[in-house]
Amino acid sequence: MPEGHSVRRHAREHLERFGGWPLTVTSPQGRFADGAALLDGRVLKTTDAYGKHLFLGFAGDLWLHVHLGLYGTWRFGHAPPPPARGALRVRMVGNGSYADLRGATAVEVWTATEKTLLEARLGPDPLRRRPASDRAWDRISRSRAPIGQLLMDQAVVAGIGNVYRAEVLFRARMSPYRPGREVTRPEWDALWPDIVTLMKAGVRSGRIVTTHPADRPRAGRVRSEDAQYVYRRQGLPCRLCGTPVATDVLAGRNLFWCPSCQAD
DNA sequence: GCTAAATGTTGAT
DNA sequence: TCAACCTTTAGCT
Numbered sequence: 001m002p003e004g005h006s007v008r009r010h011a012r013e014h015l016e017r018f019g020g021w022p023l024t025v026t027s028p029q030g031r032f033a034d035g036a037a038l039l040d041g042r043v044l045k046t047t048d049a050y051g052k053h054l055f056l057g058f059a060g061d062l063w064l065h066v067h068l069g070l071y072g073t074w075r076f077g078h079a080p081p082p083p084a085r086g087a088l089r090v091r092m093v094g095n096g097s098y099a100d101l102r103g104a105t106a107v108e109v110w111t112a113t114e115k116t117l118l119e120a121r122l123g124p125d126p127l128r129r130r131p132a133s134d135r136a137w138d139r140i141s142r143s144r145a146p147i148g149q150l151l152m153d154q155a156v157v158a159g160i161g162n163v164y165r166a167e168v169l170f171r172a173r174m175s176p177y178r179p180g181r182e183v184t185r186p187e188w189d190a191l192w193p194d195i196v197t198l199m200k201a202g203v204r205s206g207r208i209v210t211t212h213p214a215d216r217p218r219a220g221r222v223r224s225e226d227a228q229y230v231y232r233r234q235g236l237p238c239r240l241c242g243t244p245v246a247t248d249v250l251a252g253r254n255l256f257w258c259p260s261c262q263a264d
Numbered sequence: 265g266c267t268a269a270a271t272g273t274t275g276a277t
Numbered sequence: 278t279c280a281a282c283c284t285t286t287a288g289c290t
Binding site: 069070071072073086087102103104105224252 | 278281282283284285287
C-alpha cells in the first residue's frame with residue numbers, strides 16, 4: 001500500500017471528500033487525543049503529499065502530518081461510520097463521509113514551518129510538478145553506496161519504496177549493487193523518467209504494474225502475479241531470460257533482482 | 265481459520 | 278543491529 005503513489009491518492013481522496021468542510025476529529029484509541037481536540041471542528045482547506053508523507057491542511061494554519069509506515073491504513077466510507085473498534089487512532093467525519101486511520105507510524109499536528117523543514121530534508125518527489133531530479137543525481141553520482149540502497153533513501157528520492165526500487169532497476173537492467181558513482185549520466189537520464197512514468201501510472205491505477213504487456217503470460221486485465229518482473233518472485237524464472245530471480249537483504253529490506261539481466 | 269510476511273521509519277541498545 | 282508499531286493480505290489448512 002504505502003509507497004508514494006498511494007499517499008498521493010490519499011491526499012486526493014481527503015480533498016474530494018472533505019475539502020471546504022468542517023470535520024469532527026476524534027481518536028477513539030486515545031493515542032491522538034490531544035491532536036484530535038486541536039483539529040476538531042476545523043475546516044479542511046487543502047491536502048498535500050510529499051514522498052510518503054501526507055499532509056491535511058486545516059484552518060488556522062495547522063497541518064495534520066501522517067506517515068503510514070509499514071502497517072498504517074486509511075479507510076474511507078459514507079457516514080455514519082461503523083462503531084469504532086480496535087486501535088482506531090483517528091476518525092474524521094464530515095460532508096457525509098468518514099475516514100479512519102489505523103497503525104500509522106507518525107500522526108501529529110504541525111505548523112507550516114515544520115512541514116517546510118521536513119520537505120527540505122527529502123529528496124525530489126517524482127510525483128510533484130517540477131521535481132528537482134538533479135538534486136538526486138548529485139547525491140547518487142557522488143556516492144559509493146549501491147544504487148539499490150540510494151533509491152530507497154528518502155533524502156535522495158522521496159516516495160520510492162521496495163517495490164519500485166526492485167522494478168525500476170530491473171527495467172533499467174541495472175544491478176542493485178552498482179555504486180551510485182558508477183551510474184552514468186545517460187543511464188540516470190533514462191532511469192528518472194521511468195520512475196516518474198511508473199509512479200504516475202501507480203497514482204492512476206492504484207496499483208504497481210511495471211511489466212510490459214508483451215512480457216505477461218496472458219492478455220487482458222493484469223493479474224497481480226503478472227504485475228511485476230522481480231519483486232517477490234525469488235526462485236521463479238526471470239520473465240525475460242529464465243534465470244531464477246535472486247533475493248538478498250539490502251538497506252535492511254528484501255531485495256529482488258535477476259542476476260543475469262542485471263549483471264552489472 | 266490460522267500463520268507469516270509485508271509496500272517503512274524511528275528510537276533504543 | 279534490533280524492537281516497536283499492531284493492520285492487511287497471501288498462502289496454507
